[in-house]
Amino acid sequence: MGLLSVSRDIKLLRLSTPPPYDAVNIYIVKLGKSVCLVDAGPATDECYRQVEHALAEEGSRIGDIEAILLTHSHVDHAGLAGRLQEQSGCAVYVHPGDLQWVVDPVGKTAEKFGRLIDELGEPEVRGLVQSAFALNTRRLKAHFAHVEPTPLPVNSEKYGLHALEAPGHTPGSTVYLSGSRVGLCGDTLLDTQTLLIDNLHAYFGTLSKLGSLGVYSLWPGHGGVLEPAWKWVEAVRQKYLGRVETVKRIIKEPRTLFEVARSLYGESLVWDPNTVRAGLSYALLQTKTYLEYLVEDRLAEKKFRNGLTYYQSCGVV
Numbered sequence: 001m002g003l004l005s006v007s008r009d010i011k012l013l014r015l016s017t018p019p020p021y022d023a024v025n026i027y028i029v030k031l032g033k034s035v036c037l038v039d040a041g042p043a044t045d046e047c048y049r050q051v052e053h054a055l056a057e058e059g060s061r062i063g064d065i066e067a068i069l070l071t072h073s074h075v076d077h078a079g080l081a082g083r084l085q086e087q088s089g090c091a092v093y094v095h096p097g098d099l100q101w102v103v104d105p106v107g108k109t110a111e112k113f114g115r116l117i118d119e120l121g122e123p124e125v126r127g128l129v130q131s132a133f134a135l136n137t138r139r140l141k142a143h144f145a146h147v148e149p150t151p152l153p154v155n156s157e158k159y160g161l162h163a164l165e166a167p168g169h170t171p172g173s174t175v176y177l178s179g180s181r182v183g184l185c186g187d188t189l190l191d192t193q194t195l196l197i198d199n200l201h202a203y204f205g206t207l208s209k210l211g212s213l214g215v216y217s218l219w220p221g222h223g224g225v226l227e228p229a230w231k232w233v234e235a236v237r238q239k240y241l242g243r244v245e246t247v248k249r250i251i252k253e254p255r256t257l258f259e260v261a262r263s264l265y266g267e268s269l270v271w272d273p274n275t276v277r278a279g280l281s282y283a284l285l286q287t288k289t290y291l292e293y294l295v296e297d298r299l300a301e302k303k304f305r306n307g308l309t310y311y312q313s314c315g316v317v
């Protein structure tokens, strides 16, 4: 496991993580004698040791960590921050939009799943999502160390990095820019993995912003560097615009959230609670995001009938 050079002062450490997480990229920023980390990985002993080992390679120790900047609140990126904070006394910065998710990941996830379950009329689907939630909770409890975060001032410069708001994947997702050519983008853009989007309007806004910045290299939270960045931004935009069109077609006739998810994900919709992305709850959450996007734009309406919520597109399809 070596460190990869991002720039003169920034190194990438690829953490191997326990399933179901993908290997996570965290970034070590040299600040003279001390260091700052961008993201931390999940809170496992193995990840802690990998961070310790990587810092040693750089001639630093856990105690030299001055700050951790989080790209967002997901457990695979933020879970270990609290333990590193406990050991080093470092500040842990997170955008206000994700702050509560770091403080109370189980409670916030319960709210999110609660809204999803409320909408599902089909009892068998409800049951499956409830067990997915139970599994999720166990995972969060195991891999999220208690942390005392500091709200990240918006558009601030910290440790040579410029914090750019990039909502979409989560409400408080942040991209850290180093100079005019390099950005550390967390899960806002990934090379292969499918992304869970929390708010598609916000996400399209973020893509426009990233596309117009002129940044050449985006270094993500998983996988390899995205270069040239604009090409990736455009491909992702097209992908989601296409998804929205597909959903519009599916709801020409009134459909429930579950019916839309089944049409969208079809055969690939496997029920395996260990699968983060292909799982049923992932498909339902992502489908809900598309439907909310259409409802907000008045391209679809919600109807209630016999205890079920239906979506139907309106206007020209």
Ligand SMILES: [Zn+2]
Pocket: 072, 074, 169, 187
């Ligand atoms: Zn994420």
Ligand SMILES: [Zn+2]
Pocket: 074, 076, 077, 187, 221, 222
């Ligand atoms: Zn991630």
